[in-house]
Amino acid sequence: MHEFAICEQLVATVLEELARMTPPKRLTCVRIAVGGMQQVVPESMEMAFDVLTQDTPAEGAKLEMRRTPVVLDCRKCGWHGEAKPNLIRCGGCSSGDVQVVSGKELYLESLEVEETPNAECRTQN
Amino acid sequence: MEIKVYRNLMEVNADWAGRTRQLARQHGVKMLNLIGSPGAGKTRLLEAMVGALGTRFRFTVLEGDVETIRDAERLHKLGIPVSQLITGGSCHLSAQMVHAAYKELPLAELDLVIVENVGNLMCPAAFDIGEDAKVAVLSVTEGEDKPVKYPLLFQEAKAVVITKTDLLPHISFDMPACLDCIRQVNAKIPVFQLSAHSGAGMSAWIDWVASTAAGT
Ligand SMILES: Nc1nc2c(ncn2[C@@H]2O[C@H](COP(=O)(O)OP(=O)(O)OP(=O)(O)O)[C@@H](O)[C@H]2O)c(=O)[nH]1
Ligand SMILES: [Mg+2]
Ligand SMILES: [Zn+2]
Numbered sequence: 001m002h003e004f005a006i007c008e009q010l011v012a013t014v015l016e017e018l019a020r021m022t023p024p025k026r027l028t029c030v031r032i033a034v035g036g037m038q039q040v041v042p043e044s045m046e047m048a049f050d051v052l053t054q055d056t057p058a059e060g061a062k063l064e065m066r067r068t069p070v071v072l073d074c075r076k077c078g079w080h081g082e083a084k085p086n087l088i089r090c091g092g093c094s095s096g097d098v099q100v101v102s103g104k105e106l107y108l109e110s111l112e113v114e115e116t117p118n119a120e121c122r123t124q125n
Numbered sequence: 126m127e128i129k130v131y132r133n134l135m136e137v138n139a140d141w142a143g144r145t146r147q148l149a150r151q152h153g154v155k156m157l158n159l160i161g162s163p164g165a166g167k168t169r170l171l172e173a174m175v176g177a178l179g180t181r182f183r184f185t186v187l188e189g190d191v192e193t194i195r196d197a198e199r200l201h202k203l204g205i206p207v208s209q210l211i212t213g214g215s216c217h218l219s220a221q222m223v224h225a226a227y228k229e230l231p232l233a234e235l236d237l238v239i240v241e242n243v244g245n246l247m248c249p250a251a252f253d254i255g256e257d258a259k260v261a262v263l264s265v266t267e268g269e270d271k272p273v274k275y276p277l278l279f280q281e282a283k284a285v286v287i288t289k290t291d292l293l294p295h296i297s298f299d300m301p302a303c304l305d306c307i308r309q310v311n312a313k314i315p316v317f318q319l320s321a322h323s324g325a326g327m328s329a330w331i332d333w334v335a336s337t338a339a340g341t
Contacts, residue, residue, distance in 0.1 A: 002217050002248035009134045017130055025126075032134070037277045039247050086273045088280060088310045096312015100280060106251075108132040 003040055006106060007048035013108050014058050021113070027061040029112035035103040036070040036083075061112075070103030138252055141220035145227050145255030152232035155338050156240065158254055160278055161262030162271075163244030166288035166321055168196045170262065171241065173321035175203050177331045182338050184237040187226055189218040191243055217248035220255055227255070237338040246271065250278035258283035258337055265289050266296065269303035276310040284315050284333060291320035 014030055030049070034040050042065050049063045070083040072090065079092030083103070090098050133139070149156060159167045171186055178184060185206040188197040197209040208226050210218060223240065230238065240256065242249040250259070261282040263271055266289060272279040279285065285307055293300070300318070307316060315333060319326030 002215075002251055005215065005217070005219065005248075006134055006251075009137055012137075013132045013134065017128075017132070021128075037280060038251060039275070039277060086276050086310065088276070089312065096308065098312075104277065104280075106134040108130055108134060110130060111128045113126055113128060 003044035004048045004052075006040065007045060007052050010108060011049065011052040011056070011058060014053075014061075014111065015056060017108075017111060018057050018113075024057075024116055025113035026116045027058050027111060027113055029062045029064060030058070031064045031066065031109045031112070033066050033068050033105065033107050033109050035068050035105040037100070037103040038106055040065070040106075066109065068102060068105065071101045072098040073101050074098050135251075135253075138220045141224045142253040142255040145220065145224045148228060148232060149238075149255065149257075152235070153340075154232050154235050154238060155340060156238045156254075156256040156258075157334065157337065158240045158242055158249070158256035158259045159262055160242045160246070160249045160259055160282070161244065162246050162264070162267055165244070165262045165264045165267065167241045167244070167262050168199055169321040170286065170288060170319075171200060171205070171239065172203055173324065173327060174331065174334070175200075175205055177327060178237075178334065181331075181335055182236040183234055184239060184338070185230060185235055187223065187238060187240045189222075189241055189243045191215070196241065212243055216243055216245050217252050218242050218254055219252055223254040237334075246275040246278055250275065250281050261285045263287050263303075265292055265298040265300075269299050270306055272303070272306040272310055279307055279310045279314070282311070282314060283337075284317065286330060287316060287318045288321060290318050290325060291323045 018027055046063050053059045072083050073080050074090035074092060074095055075097045076095040077093040079090050081091045089096055161167050186200055187208050187210055189210045190196055191212055191214060194209045197207045200207040210222055210226055259282045261278050317326060317330040319330055
């Protein structure tokens with residue numbers, strides 16, 4: 001259940017980004033990218049996200065998770081490409097002497113926001 | 126309207142891990158992070174390492190547990206300096222948690238810090254705690270296919286310890302198949318097959334730990 005810990009960081013980051021927006025916006029969706037090697041259960045992430053955003057400006061927003069591919073660089077033959085599931089081997093020469101260039105990442109990609117109804121009032125004041 | 130942001134969600138954790146590494150560099154202390162299922166034999170392995178390591182290195186153990194301090198007490202009995210980290214329900218040690226304990230250690234008097242992470246094959250693998258090497262601890266009672274089921278750990282690890290080999294005659298564990306699974310996700314990783322009970326295979330493992338502690 002490290003989804004909860006990841007989500008704590010996610011929510012803190014989202015709230016930081018929201019607080020920076022002038023005029024304030026209403027958050028509708030949060031999109032994250034999760035590397036193919038990270039074992040993160042979407043349902044657990046969503047549940048943690050819902051719990052952690054309660055009573056915050058992010059409450060009610062949807063969480064969308066995009067899986068990003070595991071990409072390898074072969075040190076033997078120079079091949080560069082996507083790994084087969086659970087196989088960290090070169091797709092060209094089958095060597096195990098490869099570098100995982102991506103697939104372990106976890107990041108916030110984008111926020112979907114709407115203008116708040118009273119945003120204009122606030123900027124005028 | 127979509128607003129693009131690019132924020133690493135592991136940044137805070139990486140920051141804390143960085144602070145620990147900085148302290149470690151200042152004092153020339155290395156860190157191992159032992160990760161394995163509950164009951165894989167991590168504490169037992171540490172107990173078995175005491176005799177062999179004790180004279181070669183000055184080391185201490187940080188014990189990560191969800192609740193009890195039993196593992197720390199076991200090690201304390203053997204005279205190993207040990208600090209207990211209670212995660213209070215969390216399934217892994219965070220870099221911040223480790224740093225809080227790490228900075229209190231008598232670093233000037235140490236060569237090596239061994240962290241026993243919370244019993245779990247999945248979550249601790251995702252968190253850098255400032256270690257020099259993660260070590261995957263797998264027992265022969267767990268099944269050969271664990272490495273492909275939890276590839277991140279076996280990818281991240283710098284060594285694998287397969288424990289409880291004294292039980293091999295009594296169970297059906299296909300060692301070659303297990304080694305194959307490990308090699309599928311990490312072709313070059315060293316694997317140590319050992320029994321903490323009989324002592325078989327311990328010396329090769331101790332040599333690896335020693336060379337890691339020496340930074341070679
Ligand atoms: N036969 C045999 N049993 C072992 C060996 N190593 C550990 N055990 C037994 O396995 C059980 C669990 O060992 P621990 O060392 O407590 O396991 P752990 O990985 O520290 O467990 P947690 O801290 O709960 O995650 C104990 O009953 C040990 O005696 C071994 O080499 N051979
Ligand atoms: Mg233990
Ligand atoms: Zn290749």
